Every structure is written in C-alpha cells, then in structure tokens.
Amino acid sequence: ILEYPYHEQIAVVAPEPLLTGHNYTLKIEYSANISNSYYGFYGITYTDKSNEKKYFAATQFEPLAARSAFPCFDEPAFKATFIIKITRNEHHTALSNMPKKSSVPAEEGLIQDEFSESVKMSTYLVAFIVGEMRNLSQDVNGTLVSVYAVPEKIGQVHHALDTTIKLLEFYQTYFEIQYPLKKLDLVAIPDFEAGAMENWGLLTFREETLLYDSATSSVADRKLVTKIIAHELAHQWFGNLVTMQWWNDLWLNEGFATFMEYFSVEKIFKELNSYEDFLDARFKTMRKDSLNSSHPISSSVQSSEQIEEMFDSLSYFKGASLLLMLKSYLSEDVFRHAVILYLHNHSYAAIQSDDLWDSFNEVTDKTLDVKKMMKTWTLQKGFPLVTVQRKGTELLLQQERFFLRMQPESQPSDTSHLWHIPISYVTDGRNYSEYRSVSLLDKKSDVINLTEQVQWVKVNSNMTGYYIVHYAHDDWTALINQLKRNPYVLSDKDRANLINNIFELAGLGKVPLRMAFDLIDYLKNETHTAPITEALFQTNLIYNLLEKLGHMDLSSRLVARVHKLLQNQIQQQTWTDEGTPSMRELRSALLEFACAHSLENCTTMATNLFDSWMASNGTQSLPTDVMVTVFKVGARTEKGWLFLFSMYSSMGSEAEKNKILEALASSEDVHKLYWLMKSSLDGDIIRTQKLSLIIRTVGRHFPGHLLAWDFVKENWNKLVHKFHLGSYTIQSIVAGSTHLFSTKTHLSEVQAFFENQSEATLKLRCVQEALEVIQLNIQWMVRNLKTLSQWL
Numbered sequence: 001i002l003e004y005p006y007h008e009q010i011a012v013v014a015p016e017p018l019l020t021g022h023n024y025t026l027k028i029e030y031s032a033n034i035s036n037s038y039y040g041f042y043g044i045t046y047t048d049k050s051n052e053k054k055y056f057a058a059t060q061f062e063p064l065a066a067r068s069a070f071p072c073f074d075e076p077a078f079k080a081t082f083i084i085k086i087t088r089n090e091h092h093t094a095l096s097n098m099p100k101k102s103s104v105p106a107e108e109g110l111i112q113d114e115f116s117e118s119v120k121m122s123t124y125l126v127a128f129i130v131g132e133m134r135n136l137s138q139d140v141n142g143t144l145v146s147v148y149a150v151p152e153k154i155g156q157v158h159h160a161l162d163t164t165i166k167l168l169e170f171y172q173t174y175f176e177i178q179y180p181l182k183k184l185d186l187v188a189i190p191d192f193e194a195g196a197m198e199n200w201g202l203l204t205f206r207e208e209t210l211l212y213d214s215a216t217s218s219v220a221d222r223k224l225v226t227k228i229i230a231h232e233l234a235h236q237w238f239g240n241l242v243t244m245q246w247w248n249d250l251w252l253n254e255g256f257a258t259f260m261e262y263f264s265v266e267k268i269f270k271e272l273n274s275y276e277d278f279l280d281a282r283f284k285t286m287r288k289d290s291l292n293s294s295h296p297i298s299s300s301v302q303s304s305e306q307i308e309e310m311f312d313s314l315s316y317f318k319g320a321s322l323l324l325m326l327k328s329y330l331s332e333d334v335f336r337h338a339v340i341l342y343l344h345n346h347s348y349a350a351i352q353s354d355d356l357w358d359s360f361n362e363v364t365d366k367t368l369d370v371k372k373m374m375k376t377w378t379l380q381k382g383f384p385l386v387t388v389q390r391k392g393t394e395l396l397l398q399q400e401r402f403f404l405r406m407q408p409e410s411q412p413s414d415t416s417h418l419w420h421i422p423i424s425y426v427t428d429g430r431n432y433s434e435y436r437s438v439s440l441l442d443k444k445s446d447v448i449n450l451t452e453q454v455q456w457v458k459v460n461s462n463m464t465g466y467y468i469v470h471y472a473h474d475d476w477t478a479l480i481n482q483l484k485r486n487p488y489v490l491s492d493k494d495r496a497n498l499i500n501n502i503f504e505l506a507g508l509g510k511v512p513l514r515m516a517f518d519l520i521d522y523l524k525n526e527t528h529t530a531p532i533t534e535a536l537f538q539t540n541l542i543y544n545l546l547e548k549l550g551h552m553d554l555s556s557r558l559v560a561r562v563h564k565l566l567q568n569q570i571q572q573q574t575w576t577d578e579g580t581p582s583m584r585e586l587r588s589a590l591l592e593f594a595c596a597h598s599l600e601n602c603t604t605m606a607t608n609l610f611d612s613w614m615a616s617n618g619t620q621s622l623p624t625d626v627m628v629t630v631f632k633v634g635a636r637t638e639k640g641w642l643f644l645f646s647m648y649s650s651m652g653s654e655a656e657k658n659k660i661l662e663a664l665a666s667s668e669d670v671h672k673l674y675w676l677m678k679s680s681l682d683g684d685i686i687r688t689q690k691l692s693l694i695i696r697t698v699g700r701h702f703p704g705h706l707l708a709w710d711f712v713k714e715n716w717n718k719l720v721h722k723f724h725l726g727s728y729t730i731q732s733i734v735a736g737s738t739h740l741f742s743t744k745t746h747l748s749e750v751q752a753f754f755e756n757q758s759e760a761t762l763k764l765r766c767v768q769e770a771l772e773v774i775q776l777n778i779q780w781m782v783r784n785l786k787t788l789s790q791w792l
Contacts, residue, residue, distance in 0.1 A: 008067055008074075008304075028071050037722055038193035038689070040068035041128070046190040049152050049652070056131035056150075058189050058204060060197060063247060063307050066123035076122040077245040077350040087112045088130050095148070096128040097121075097201040099183045119180060119200065120348045122243050127199030129187055136161050140168055143179055148187040149211060153652065156211035160186060163226050166268050167233050171260075175237055176340050177347070184236075186210060186229070191687050193729055196228050198235030198257070205232075206689065208654035216656035218624040219577075219584040223272050227261050234260035237343055245350040247307045251297040251378070252353060254311070255319015262320065273582045276530045278320070279463060279493055283500045283534060285317040286383060286468070290404045290504070291776075293768040294381040297322075298353055305760050308726030312765070321466045322377050328464035329422040329438060330364070338363040338370075353378060373420040373442075377466070384419045385508075386441070388459050389472045395448040395457060397423065397441055402468050404508060404776055418444065424461040427454040428482070428489065456482055458490060463497040470505055476515060483522035492528035499531055503538040506784075507776075513784050514791055523565040529586040532566065536593055542788075545777055547702050548740050551785075557792040559597045570594050575605055577623045584625045592629045603633055610634030618647045627656070631663035641667055649685065661690055665697035665704070673704045677711045681718060688722060692729050696736030708737040709746075713753055720761075731766040738770040742777035750774060 002011040018024060034057060035042035044056040059069065067074040086094040087110050094100075098116040106112040118126075134154040137146040138161060145164055147157040164186060172178050181201045188210040196205040209228045212221065238260065239253035265274040288294060297318050301307050327335040342359035357371035364370055377383075385402035388395060401417040421441040429452050439448060450457070456478040459469045471479065479498060487495055502516045520535050539562050546555040563570075573587045594602035609630045613620050622630055634640035644660050651657045664676055677698065680691040699708035712719065712733060723729040738750055754767045761767065 008064070010071070030071055032069060035065075035068065037724070038191075039065040039724060044131075044189070044191040046150070048150070049650075054132060054150070056129075056190055058129045058131075058187075058192070059127045059199075060192070060194060060204070061126060061199075062124040062197060063311070064124075064304055066126055072123045074123045076124060076243050076247070079120045079122055079243070079348065079350060081120055082118040082126055083115070084118075084126075084128060085112055085114045086128055086130060091132060092130050093133045093148075094128065094130045095133075095185055095187065095202055097126060097199060098181065099144075121200050121240060122350075125198070125200045125240055127197070127202045127204065129189070129202070129204070131190075133187070135185075138165060140165050143168070143181065144183045146183065146185050147210070148185060149207070150188070150190060153188065153207065153211055156213045156653070157188075159212035159214075159222070159225060160210050160229060163229050163269075164233065167230050167264055170264055170268055171233060171237065174264075174336065175343055177237065177241070177343055179236055180241070186232075191689055193689050193723065193727075196232050198232045198239055200236065200240045203232045206654070208658055211654060213653040213655065214624075215621060216624060216627070216651075216653040218588065218627065218655070219272075219581045220588065221624070221655040223265075223274065223277065223581065226269055226272065227265055227274065227277070230264045231257045231261040234264070241348065242343055242346045243350050245352055247301050247310055249298055249351075249353050250310045251315045251319035252351070252356060254316045255297065255323060258316045258320035259323040262324075271581055273529070273580075275493070276533075276582065276585070278324070279496060279530055280533065280537075281313075281317045282321050282463065282466070283496075283537075285313045285321065286402075286466070287504070288313055288769070289318060289381065289383055290402050291769055291772050292403070292405065293765050293772050295765065296379050296381045298378040299381075303760070304724075305726035305764065308724060308728075309731070309765050311728050312731060318466070322374065325422055325465050326360075326370070326374065328424070328462075329440075330360075330368075330370075334363055373440075376419045380417060380419075382417065384417070384421055384467045385470060386421060386423070386459065386467050387470045388457070388475065390454075390457060390475050393450040393453060395425070395450060395459075396445070397448065398445045399441060399467075400444075402504075402508070418442075419467075421467055422465055423448065423459060424465060425457050425459045426461050426490075426494070427457045429454040458494055458498070460497060462491055462493040463500075468501050468504055470501070470510055476502070476511065476519075480515075480519045480522075483519065487522050487525060487531075492530045495526070495528070496530040496534045499534045499538065507780060509783060513787060517561070520565065524568060527569070529582045529589070532569070532586060533589050535565075536562070536589060544700070544740050545742050545781060546788075548705055549742060549781065554789055554792060558788075559599075561792060563594075563597070563599050566590060566593070567600075570600055570602070575609065575623055575626055577625050588625045588629070591626050592632075595629050595633050606630045606633035610640060614640065614643050618650075628659040628662055631659055632666050635663040635667055641669070641672060658690075658693065661686070661694060662697050665694045666701055668701075668703045670703055670707050673698050673707055674711065677708070681715055681722075691719075692732045692736070695733050699736045699738075699740065705737075705740050709741075709750075712737045716753075716757070725760060726764055726766075730764075734764075734766040734770050735773075739773045740777070741774045742781050744778065747771065747774045747778065 002013060012026060039060055041057065041059050046054050048054055064074060066072055084096045087106050088094045090111055094113045096115040098118050101114045101116045103111055103113050132151060133148040134151045135146045135148040136157050137144055147160045149157050168179060184201060186203045188207045189204050192204060192206045195209050209225060212225050234257040238256035244250060244252045262274050262278040265272060297314050301310055338360040341363060342356055345359060346355055357374055360370035382401045382403060384399045387398045399419060399421060422438055423441050424438045460467060482489060499520060502511060502519050505511045506513045506516045523532060523535055526532055543555050543558050570590050573590055577584060591602060594600055595606050606629055609622060610633060613622055631644060635644055641664060644663055648657060648660050667673055677694055680686040680688055680694050695708050698704035719733060751771055754762050
C-alpha cells in the first residue's frame with residue numbers, strides 16, 4: 001500500500017497484474033479513532049437533566065469525511081451499495097441509512113446490529129448513529145417515518161413528525177417518484193455543527209432545527225424547523241436520488257433543495273408566509289454576489305478548502321433564486337414537467353448542469369434554449385443591473401454588471417458580462433393583480449413598447465428576477481410619489497424590492513442617499529412585514545457603521561428618523577404572541593428595534609416582564625416572539641446577566657437557550673463577552689457549535705466588535721482545527737468579526753493577520769470578502785458621511 005497523506009489517498013499495489021474482465025474483491029482491515037471535531041465519525045458527551053454524563057456518536061461525512069471513517073472512493077460520482085454492521089451497548093440505539101436487518105448478541109454483553117444493503121448512493125450520504133434515543137413514528141404508505149431525540153426531549157418531536165409526513169406526501173406527488181426506502185429517520189443530534197444533513201434515510205439535525213417546544217419556540221423558530229425539514233426532505237430527490245458528479249455543481253443539490261424548501265412550505269403551510277424569508281434571503285445573497293470576491297455557482301474546485309467553500313449562500317440561495325426566476329418565466333407547469341423528466345431520466349445517477357438544462361430544453365421543445373439562457377447565470381459571477389428609462393410609451397432597457405467596486409464611478413463599467421434576463425413589469429395602467437408583462441433581455445440594450453401612456457412602471461415584478469433595477473430620476477420620483485399616495489397599489493414584495501434596490505444603488509453611488517430616505521418616508525403607512533424589515537436592515541447597516549466609528553450623535557439622529565417613521569406601528573404592538581405568523585414576526589422586529597435604542601416605553605415593558613420572569617425563577621411563561629428582546633434588556637444589569645446564565649444549562653429547549661445566548665452576548669461588559677466566547681470554544685458549559693452565533697452577536701455591538709476580532713486572531717488555529725478551513729462556520733466567524741470595520745487601520749490589521757497564515761487561508765473567499773467589505777465600508781463613509789451629517 002502506498003500512502004499519499006496530502007491528498008488523503010492510498011494506492012493498493014497488486015502483487016501481479018490485474019486481468020481485464022475479471023472481478024476482484026479487495027478486503028481492507030483498518031482501525032480509526034473517533035474524531036474530536038465535527039467531521040467523520042465523531043463523539044459527543046452531554047449531561048442529561050439528572051446531571052448524568054451521556055455518550056453519543058454520530059457521523060457527518062459531507063463533503064470529504066467518509067474517508068476518515070472507512071476506506072472508500074470518496075467522490076460523489078462513485079456511487080455504491082453499503083452493508084453496515086454496528087456493535088453497541090444494550091441500552092444504546094444504533095441507526096443507519098437502511099432498516100435494521102438483524103440484532104444478535106456479541107461478546108462482553110454487547111449487541112451487533114446489521115442493516116439491510118443500501119440503495120446505490122454516494123459515500124458522503126452514508127451515516128450511522130449510536131446513543132440513547134427515543135422516537136415517535138408513523139407509517140406513511142409503507143414508509144416508517146420516525147423522529148428521534150434524547151429521551152428527555154421526546155416531547156418536542158411532534159411538530160417535526162407532522163411536518164415530515166405532510167412534506168413527504170407533497171414531494172412524492174409533485175415529483176411523481178415515490179421515496180424509495182422503507183424508513184425515514186430524522187434525528188436531533190446533541191452536538192452538531194451543520195444546520196442539518198440529508199443522509200439518505202437518516203436525516204441529522206441540530207436540536208434547534210428539528211425540535212419544537214410551543215412554550216419557548218417563537219414563530220421564527222417554528223418556521224426554521226419547518227423549512228429545514230423541507231430542505232432535507234427535498235434532498236432525498238435532489239442530491240440523493242440524482243447527484244452532481246463533482247462539487248463544482250453543488251448548486252444542483254443545494255439550490256434545488258433550497259428552492260423546494262420555500263416552494264413546498266408556501267404550498268403546504270401558506271400561513272407561514274415563507275415567501276418573506278425567501279425574499280430576505282435573495283436580498284442578502286445579492287449583497288454577497290455584488291462583490292468581486294463572489295464566484296459563479298458552477299465553478300472549478302480541486303482542493304478541500306475550495307470544496308468546503310462551495311457550501312455558501314450562493315450555492316444555496318442564488319441557486320434557488322435562479323430556479324425561481326426560471327419557474328416564473330416558463331410557468332409552473334412547464335417547470336414541474338422538466339423537473340419530473342430530469343429526476344426520472346437520471347435516478348441513481350451522477351450528473352452535470354447540462355443534464356438539467358437538457359431536460360428543460362426537451363420540455364420547451366426548441367421554443368426557448370434554456371441551456372443557453374441559464375449558462376449566462378451559472379457560469380459567471382454576479383448579476384445584472386438593469387437601467388430603465390421611460391420615453392413616451394417606450395421603455396429603454398440597458399444591462400451591465402451590478403458591481404460594488406473600489407474605484408471612481410468615472411471609470412468605465414465592465415462590458416464583458418451579458419445575461420439573458422426575464423424582464424417582468426407592472427404599471428399603473430392596468431389592474432395590478434391581473435397584469436404582468438414578461439420579455440427576455442438577451443442583449444446589452446433593447447426597447448419594450450408599452451400599450452399606453454403610464455404614470456409609472458415597476459420592473460422585476462414581485463422580485464422574481466435575480467437583478468437590481470435603476471430608473472431615471474423622474475421614474476424614481478413617480479414611484480416614490482405612488483408609495484406616498486397609496487403604497488398598496490404595489491405588492492409587499494415590490495415595495496420591499498424598491499427599498500432594497502434604492503439603498504443598494506445608493507451604495508453604488510447611482511442615486512443620492514437622500515432619495516433612498518425620501519422613498520422610505522412612506523413607511524408611516526406601511527403595515528406589511530417585508531418592506532419594514534428590509535428598511536430596518538438597510539438603515540441598521542448605516543447605523544452600525546456610524547456607531548462603530550464613534551459618530552454617536554449622527555447615529556442617534558438616524559435612529560430618531562427611523563423611529564419617527566415607524567412610531568405608530570411600534571405603539572400598536574402588544575407584548576403577546578397574538579396574530580398571524582407574519583404579524584408576529586413584525587412585532588419581534590419592531591420591539592427589538594425599539595428596545596435596542598431605548599425608545600418609547602419599550603425598555604420599561606421588557607424590564608417588567610423580565611423581572612417577573614426572574615422572580616418566578618424562570619417558571620413564568622414569556623411571549624415567545626419577544627422573548628429574546630426581553631432577555632436582552634434583562635441582561636443589561638449584572639443581576640439579570642448572571643441569572644440568565646444560571647438558567648442556561650437547565651433549559652430544556654435549544655430555541656430558548658439560543659435566545660439566552662444572544663442576550664448574554666449583547667452585554668456591554670467586555671470581560672463577560674470574552675469569557676462567553678472562550679467558554680464556547682472550550683465546549684464544557686456552552687457547546688462549541690454555538691460559537692459562531694456568539695461571535696457574530698458580540699461583533700454586532702459597539703463594546704464587542706473589536707473584542708470579537710481579537711478573539712478570532714488569538715484562537716485562529718483552534719477554530720480551524722475544530723471547524724475546518726473553508727467551512728461555512730469559518731466563513732461565518734470571519735464575516736461576523738470583520739464586516740463592520742471601516743478604517744484603514746483595521747483593513748491593514750486584518751490583511752496583515754491573514755497574510756501571516758498559510759497561503760490557503762489567505763486565498764479563502766471569506767478572507768478576500770472581508771478585505772473587500774472593509775474597503776467598501778471605508779468608501780461608503782467617505783462618500784456619504786458629510787451628506788448625512790448635513791441632512792439628518
């Protein structure tokens with residue numbers, strides 16, 4: 001055997017030449033240690049409610065860790081069947097992808113479980129778990145659906161089981177392909193880095209992404225659990241049944257699963273308004289995709305770091321956004337027909353992007369070259385800026401790349417990019433709900449003829465297209481005036497889209513920042529969630545930059561302006577869990593904003609609720625949607641912070657624990673913040689899986705944003721060992737500790753630190769993105785600080 005440690009490979013050399021046409025069996029005896037990271041076959045210890053130490057073991061193989069558990073051809077294209085045997089203690093349960101075939105006594109009082117031979121699948125989907133678990137099960141047309149948790153949390157699995165059954169039935173009908181296994185297990189893992197993992201027949205989750213406790217879980221928690229189950233179930237078809245050949249096309253797995261996550265939840269659980277979350281995800285993904293450090297969603301990868309880095313918001317949310325755009329352009333029936341054809345034609349196979357587009361082209365039957373159109377979106381990074389000018393009954397359209405670049409606007413734009421863009425638009429000339437025109441912009445500029453004179457036109461109807469729209473000054477003014485007259489002529493998606501686009505364009509220097517604030521003046525009459533939360537997000541970005549640079553007077557004036565716009569809506573909120581899911585999420589956002597800035601009587605109300613809860617020793621119930629706000633206000637005092645921390649370990653709900661952690665990490669006491677981060681890294685009191693959440697929260701607030709970066713620098717090697725270079729967690733930690741810097745000093749410091757690390761570290765996209773974001777923050781302040789100080 002020859003070993004190549006750098007490539008994590010071995011070569012088996014036969015004593016004599018192997019003969020063509022003969023079958024050979026290779027038997028390898030091997031042993032390996034249980035991993036102490038979150039990859040491979042790793043061990044977990046936790047303490048149950050009776051304070052007894054428990055042991056648990058689970059796998060996380062995607063993308064490259066199956067090889068650390070057993071020798072294999074560890075590439076997605078090499079599909080195989082697997083037979084797994086596990087020897088365990090009698091009081092433990094063992095699970096794997098397939099149903100259990102037999103259990104027989106083994107030596108020393110142990111039990112050996114053998115599982116049925118698996119279907120043909122990729123190595124990264126193999127999974128096995130051993131631990132003390134209980135489950136709730138139900139048969140669904142011959143498939144036994146089970147949700148597992150540690151014994152003391154079995155009462156929190158009912159929502160997951162009900163949700164899984166509904167989604168499984170929906171997917172089987174929609175795809176016209178039955179789920180192929182006899183069982184489907186969903187397991188809440190006590191310590192798990194990823195949000196969840198789609199192992200075939202054995203889905204694994206963090207506890208907070210599978211378990212739901214109605215007493216402590218907010219509507220946002222309920223939506224999270226529902227969406228993640230939908231995502232992992234969709235993978236049973238997209239990723240498991242049909243798999244990308246190589247990690248360059250990861251988006252075929254993740255983009256489709258993310259699209260189906262939102263699509264299925266909108267169909268089955270319409271009351272959750274999942275379109276609001278999808279809209280928000282698209283806005284945030286486009287911010288990332290507007291940077292030079294972005295990448296095409298289908299791009300060449302070789303090294304392990306490059307493969308890990310493909311698991312980013314672009315593979316998930318840009319991929320999903322492009323599928324939404326395609327569905328909207330082709331119609332839902334055509335889209336579904338093509339998806340069914342794709343799944344039927346390539347079941348149990350490994351495919352490339354072209355195989356997907358060939359299925360679409362077969363369905364569109366030469367009326368549209370979908371492959372040609374979609375390659376303009378998948379093979380180049382970024383997205384288009386569509387500039388619209390209205391002249392009489394003509395719309396003049398131009399496209400260029402929307403690019404947040406560190407250079408003067410006088411320099412010429414990049415003209416090498418061209419997209420085939422579905423242009424949809426609405427006008428005031430027809431009934432809004434019935435009228436929506438669509439055409440394809442497949443050249444640099446074109447003209448659309450309107451059928452009549454109109455007062456305004458809104459392009460990218462309902463923001464189904466993955467692009468930003470810039471209007472001529474008069475057309476922006478017409479849209480702003482319409483919002484002030486009657487905003488509800490436009491959908492809530494379109495209103496949120498206009499807010500997003502004008503602030504992003506102000507960041508590019510295409511429109512004055514003052515015009516963006518002029519547009520959101522209409523918010524005093526806004527009642528829907530999506531536009532208000534997008535306005536809060538955009539203004540909070542500005543607030544954070546001002547605050548971190550010490551412009552306290554200016555940041556206070558900005559808060560006062562936003563407060564004036566939303567004062568009525570804030571005053572109307574009750575401290576309850578009443579209303580629709582969308583109303584409840586709006587309440588959470590508004591009261592969190594008000595309490596963060598000590599507005600109205602928000603702090604008084606939150607303090608009263610917290611004091612009552614503390615006096616009851618945590619037994620009094622709190623409204624779940626405002627719980628994190630109440631905890632944050634309570635954590636401002638020494639007594640409140642210490643009480644919250646004392647309650648943390650005893651909480652049975654991970655959703656409630658996360659709310660407590662967020663409050664603890666919002667403290668202004670830097671000693672407490674440092675101790676919190678270190679405790680999570682050590683993993684004894686606070687699990688290391690929570691560290692990313694803690695660092696991001698510490699980094700958002702004024703006293704902690706420098707501390708978060710210092711902690712990351714000091715512990716970089718430990719972080720990389722625990723989470724792996726390039727992983728989503730490392731990406732999140734780098735962003736959370738650097739993205740609010742806006743001085744040349746900090747830019748130099750961040751650059752110098754990463755230049756002193758390995759070449760692979762410096763080349764990480766998240767590192768290049770951090771440097772780029774800091775430069776853009778500096779540029780934004782230079783461009784807008786004087787205007788803001790004169791105008792606010």
